[in-house]
Amino acid sequence: MKTLCSFILFISCALSLSAQTDTSYDLNVGEFSELRVSDGINVDYTSDPDKAGRAFFNCPAQQASSFMFTNKGGRLTIQLSPEIIGARNLPTITVHSKHLTKVENTSDSTVRVLSLNGLPKLEARLEGNGHLIVRGIDATEVKGTLRLGHGTLILTGKCKEAKLNLTGTGVIQADELVAEEATVNAKGTGSVGVNAVSALGVYGMGSTSVYYIGSPEIKNRSVGLKLMPLSK
Secondary structure, eight states: OHHHHHHHHHHHHHHHHHHHSEEEEEEEOOOOSEEEEOTTOOEEEEEOGGGTTEEEEEEEHHHHTTEEEEEETTEEEEEEOGGGTTOSSOOOEEEEESOOSEEEEOSSSEEEEEEOOOEEEEEEEEESSOEEEEEEEEEEEEEEEEESSSOEEEEEEEEEEEEEEEEESOEEEEEEEEEEEEEEEEEESOEEEEEEEEEEEEEEEESOEEEEESOOEEEEEEESOEEEEOOO
């Protein structure tokens, strides 16, 4: 009897371990140019024509169906099914497309854009307390928005015009985004770093700190915002 109980326990443990073993998933989510992430999922994006329209991640088999991918007209939304929202130790999902014009993170997770193909316009939007990191920008116009939280939006690369909008207590780090012209519109108590070569416009109200690199011509139409030079 003791031997039988030990054998049953061994089988149960083996099945439990098997159920928790990660499986690799490669999903066809369809080509997209806009990406929206919610529910605390960490996501990495790269522009890769060879893998365009695909998503990759590793997780236990019983968890895989909890990740929801919805593609409507080239806008890919990644979210969780309700029963798993708030769970810990979720995998990072990697997605690819030919190009990206808009990326949005509406949760407390980290979304990273690791490579981009040059396009005329790019919009990056963060809501909440998470992180949105966009690297390798090469565009004519870039719009970066952070609202409703104390998250961090990081933008690097180059563009002709940068439009930075901050509402709340968060941080926009765009001092490594070299822009010919830039505007900052802020309401709240956060901070913005900006790199404008020729012209910088500052608007809004509150106590936001605006740190700028270089010697641009500054048009300050703000109330209460603090402008401070930032050495390279």
